[in-house]
Amino acid sequence: MVFTAAEISALLQGELVGDPNAKVHNIAPIESASKGDLSFISNPKYEKYLTETKASVVLVGKHLSSDKPGLTLIKLEDVYTAFSTLLKQLEQMQQPGKTGIEQPSYIAPTATIGQNVYIGAFAYIGENAVIGNNTQIFPHCYVGDNVQIGQHCTLHSGVKCYANTQIGQHVIIHSGAVIGSDGFGFAPQPDGSYVKMPQTGNVVIDNYVEIGANTTIDRATIKSTHIKSGVKLDNLIQIAHNVEIGEHTAVAAQAGISGSTKVGPNCLIGGQAGIVGHIEIARGSKIGAKAGIGKSIATEGKGWSGRPAIEHGQSLKIQAITKKLPELYKQVQELEKKLNKLSNKGESPNEQ
């Protein structure tokens, strides 16, 4: 397919600077684009490529410009969102949604299957499970007894939902994610062994949530582990039992949140960060990659980093000085020598 710069600019409601008839037939990253490619710059790190890119058309922020011959710009308020609109169009052309029930699959007689649904081969739908309209269940998914899945959801191949899980609408879950596994609760006994704490609750996932590949969300001991609307979880994340994650909080890969912790809405949690159990994280907190959060965060909207985590600005100061520790150590030893020398000198008259 071929599009002109004018067509794309009209679709995205941008400001076209250059040749409205410039043609593109492909999308490529700015640093590796060729003639005929459309590209974009939303991260300032990549602005340096604007002078050297071979792309024919580039989506840019309002503040950028170029007089490179043969380069057409489409200026936009929000490049990243505009680019997502464009990719959405492309994706729909490439991968039309699947429908129908492939065989062999297993659908319990008491299950309820909506309209226009895709159920892939080897998918398992348990007793009393409900699958909403326009939802896609890819091969090898396990939908346990009494699980409810709303409309317009996608469960990619191999998602496992334990019994009683509740999933809202427009939810996307990637391969290998496990929803509703037992929380990690054991009562230690006097002889050093453990008695398992049965996990009788479930997991509730609200609308517009996306859950990454091989992420695990444990069921509650009692009541529910709750992932609220618009939450985005990356891959390989651990969400323990009875955790609650507020609206539109985004969590990067390999982070872990321990049992019964409540994370507020609109937080950003960095990759490989860890949060202990039984605490609360205030709305809009920004937790750095690899941070270790050991206490509740009460003030909203602040950045935190380090282990144990402290406010990000202070953490940067400490990092800077930590790098200088060898010199600081040496300096202190020399100060001590100098002081001793001076002190001896000063005291010598008294000693005589």
Place this chain on the structure above:
Amino acid sequence: MVFTAAEISALLQGELVGDPNAKVHNIAPIESASKGDLSFISNPKYEKYLTETKASVVLVGKHLSSDKPGLTLIKLEDVYTAFSTLLKQLEQMQQPGKTGIEQPSYIAPTATIGQNVYIGAFAYIGENAVIGNNTQIFPHCYVGDNVQIGQHCTLHSGVKCYANTQIGQHVIIHSGAVIGSDGFGFAPQPDGSYVKMPQTGNVVIDNYVEIGANTTIDRATIKSTHIKSGVKLDNLIQIAHNVEIGEHTAVAAQAGISGSTKVGPNCLIGGQAGIVGHIEIARGSKIGAKAGIGKSIATEGKGWSGRPAIEHGQSLKIQAITKKLPELYKQVQELEKKLNKLSNKGESPNEQ
């Protein structure tokens, strides 16, 4: 179902303080319980809720009391274990164990299947595999050739056991766990490439082990990776080849143990902790969340934290001073200035 406080107290052999006829029909966390709910307090963090909870009956430790009208307490030696007894009852009422062989499933002709077993649809049982009595194999499990699984085990949907894995009795394995994948062993070659070290051993799992969702346990290069009786592994844990984990050791989510390391019995290993290969961890060691253990731990029963990990008490001291580093740095610079001034003053007479 409705129970009275007296019935529950009798079941748990507790001391009832309040109304023996108080009725409960549900279980809820202490901070969100309503009238008619039973709740519990085992973590001191939650004791503050005792005065404001709306629960009708609360399981508490011997040291707690309340004169709140309408609140009945059941006092217990070990609240957490008692609560697990209660949940166990509830669980058995809610989810009776599954039995029977669902179709389509794949059972090799040479496999041996015990009595009263559940084999879910799309489960795969390989050649010469043995499944013990009363064991449940959920849909999409892979039980490779020659795998032996004992009695009263549960493999949740999508567990993968490579060939020759041996599993004891009363073992629970959660969805997506991989048992017996190849250890990570490669011989570096002069040209920078690697030759794969074949992994010809297996994984042996003893009785009463629980393994969390998406946890991975690699087979041994030779002989066995060994998870001993009563070990509890949370989600997303990495256990490398030839590792040995002693009885009743519990490991929290996302921790990793590198090749050939031997962890003693009764250890507690925190979330996201990492342990290098070829070392030994003494019995009863407590390793903090995110700790990095780079050397053997020879003394039993101590706590360790930080990276590289040191004894927990010392680690806390270092953390406290690390927070003060910016002031310490400033202090040293001022000391130096002061000392130079003093020193110049002191020396000036000699210079003249």
Place this chain on the structure above:
Amino acid sequence: MVFTAAEISALLQGELVGDPNAKVHNIAPIESASKGDLSFISNPKYEKYLTETKASVVLVGKHLSSDKPGLTLIKLEDVYTAFSTLLKQLEQMQQPGKTGIEQPSYIAPTATIGQNVYIGAFAYIGENAVIGNNTQIFPHCYVGDNVQIGQHCTLHSGVKCYANTQIGQHVIIHSGAVIGSDGFGFAPQPDGSYVKMPQTGNVVIDNYVEIGANTTIDRATIKSTHIKSGVKLDNLIQIAHNVEIGEHTAVAAQAGISGSTKVGPNCLIGGQAGIVGHIEIARGSKIGAKAGIGKSIATEGKGWSGRPAIEHGQSLKIQAITKKLPELYKQVQELEKKLNKLSNKGESPNEQ
């Protein structure tokens, strides 16, 4: 099976010291070997066991020797590679490759299946997928539409390859690995919600790559996430969208590499390390376990550790001094006191 020391020495082209007729019928680790076992020492940590091992034959480096009666040594240039040759022989005797198509499996009518292929029960091969000769697809694998898999590959049970993934030859992928899940890209909106950035690219995996259990590799937003020839990835690793990993780089378990980062060839990345997005790591870099890499590394072949990571030698110095921080802090406070005393003394004459 029984082999003599002479047969093994001839196979490995080693130098035999001891009894050429010494018989072995098993392979065991040096510290637990018995009479009739063959063992090996490649890690210097295990050399101490040479005097006490009960093994009959041991593969050792050229520098080792022993006059223990009944112990035969085979001296080798590269013990680890020689041992891998031996295990390879053993493995081929133990586990002959599987072939044939088990039922029920799902193979789309437009898929192309090569010669001498194994397709396990419950495997799913999508539209236009291509499976090369001599490749093994174990049960429960998902091979999405248009996926291409070359010759001599092994996908263990439960591997998931999203649509359009391309895999070269001699690639091994372990159970639960997810190839081609959506990259984590969302455009934040003024109201705090997110718009999903469609991920329209794919994952390309070159020859001789090995990918560990439950590792996740996200598809590119546009173009390809690219894992180059000879790369070895351990278990539970996160590779984000548009990442590129150079030839023969090895990554240990639970490490994570963020979006669009380019890792050079021949790097070693330690367990639980994390690398931020949009940076470049120079050829031959050695990144320590748990390191946090926040900036590009331009110099080739250096070691890095800590968080934020610095050169390994400097990092060790800082670690050593960090351990002494409590004493350093005390020392500075005492210096200050001493200096104040001295200063008062020195100044007192002037003040009078």
